[in-house]
Structure formats: structure tokens, C-alpha cells
Amino acid sequence: MASAAEAGCTPNGTGQLVNPCPKDDAMRLCKGSVKINGVTQEAREFAQTFPADTCDFRVTEVVGAGDANAIFGAPFNPSAEVANCPPNTANNLSLEVQMEQGAAKNSGDFVGDGDTFAANFLGLLGIEWGKHETETNLVSEVRTVTSARTVNVPEGKRGTFQFFPRRAQIKGTWTVTGGTRNSAGGGPFGPPNRPWEWTFDTVVEAPLVLPNGQADGEARPTLTDCTGSEFEGDEPEPFPGEPGN
Numbered sequence: 001m002a003s004a005a006e007a008g009c010t011p012n013g014t015g016q017l018v019n020p021c022p023k024d025d026a027m028r029l030c031k032g033s034v035k036i037n038g039v040t041q042e043a044r045e046f047a048q049t050f051p052a053d054t055c056d057f058r059v060t061e062v063v064g065a066g067d068a069n070a071i072f073g074a075p076f077n078p079s080a081e082v083a084n085c086p087p088n089t090a091n092n093l094s095l096e097v098q099m100e101q102g103a104a105k106n107s108g109d110f111v112g113d114g115d116t117f118a119a120n121f122l123g124l125l126g127i128e129w130g131k132h133e134t135e136t137n138l139v140s141e142v143r144t145v146t147s148a149r150t151v152n153v154p155e156g157k158r159g160t161f162q163f164f165p166r167r168a169q170i171k172g173t174w175t176v177t178g179g180t181r182n183s184a185g186g187g188p189f190g191p192p193n194r195p196w197e198w199t200f201d202t203v204v205e206a207p208l209v210l211p212n213g214q215a216d217g218e219a220r221p222t223l224t225d226c227t228g229s230e231f232e233g234d235e236p237e238p239f240p241g242e243p244g245n
Helices: 023-031 116-130
Strands: 033-036 052-063 082-084 093-098 148-153 156-179 196-211 219-224
Touching: 023 033, 023 052, 023 156, 023 196, 033 116, 033 156, 052 116, 082 093, 082 148, 116 196, 148 156, 148 219
Parallel strands: 033 052
Antiparallel strands: 052 156, 082 156, 093 148, 156 196, 156 219
């Protein structure tokens, strides 16, 4: 009869049980499990050992799928500024500017490791995200966003746009187990098994793209007051007049 698992882990796969299990050790043991999310891992080297038995991820909460609970990351760099300031002002100034550039990356345990484990984990999260009635797709990174936007700047104001990338947030729990495989091959001559189990929570965020591949997010205008020094040492060309004037 199998004995109940003890809380903690054996960081080196054998030896003394450590409770609590250090987070870095738990993550390393997870990657070195015989089975990860139910899939048996293949040994990549001769005589490779697996320091843990299983590691499984369970989603506990998905945040940001609905518009009412949207999550936005840090804004990209502002677009070029449009200044409707003396002595160069115009009524109802409206000009097209190029959107800002920047990048949005994922964050959280494992996803930034750049290995097969990270790619598989991100794929699993993408499947989970797709279950929540959203047309967006979860990706590891969104790079430059460039598009023309119209900015309306009243007299006495300076205006820019910033792009706020939308993000998915997935919370879950990893459970890693070990100590059930007798290192001496089992039988009466091997040391007794000492099953252990440890769980750790994680929060992963990742940027989103629309079905057309464009970054999902919001372009928000920002208006600030003129300071009077916008055209110091410069002789700006006047804004084009309105038709008929």
C-alpha cells in the first residue's frame, strides 16, 4: 500500500526532504519530471535521471478576457507631439500622427525561459485563454506597433498618443511530486520510497493580438498645456488654413 506523500521536496531527487521546498528548486524539479502535464518525457542523454515524478499545472483563474475586466500593460513610447501653441495656432486642429513604437512581453514563471518547456506551457495557456469567448490570441511578445491616428488638439494644448497593449492574466498552481521510484530498482534490497509533493502558485501575463495579427490594445490621447517655449529659436510654418479662408 502506497504511503501518503509528505509536504516538501528532495532538491537533488534523493536525500533529505526539505519543507518548505524552495521555489527555484520546485521549478527545476518540475522541468525534470518523468511526466509533465500527463506527457512522459524522453531522456535526451544516456543514463539521464529524472529528479521528480510528475508536474502538473491547474488553472485557477483567467483575468482580462472580457472588456469589462480588461488588463493593460505599460504604454509604448508616445507618438510625435503636435503643438497647437502660440504663435502657431489653428482652430479645430486635427492632424494625423504615426503611432508610437515599443514592445510588450510575457511575464511569470517559466514563460520567459526560451526552451521547449516554456513553449509548451505558453501553448497550454493559449488553449485555456481560447476557452473564454475571446477572439484574441495570446503570444509571447508584441513588437513595434505603427499606424496613423488622428489627434485633435485645442488651441493652447500639446497632444500625443500612447498605445496601451492589452494583456491576458492566467493564475494557476503547479504540483510537483517525487519519491515513488525506488533508486535501487525496488524490491526488498532497495531503500524505502518516500513520496513527497509540493505545490506553488504562479501568475502569468502575456500580450494579446487580434485575429488579423495586430496588437490588441488602446490608443489614448494625452493633452498638456502649452508652456510658451514650444517654438523658441524657431520660425514655424503656419498651420494650413481651413478651406475658404
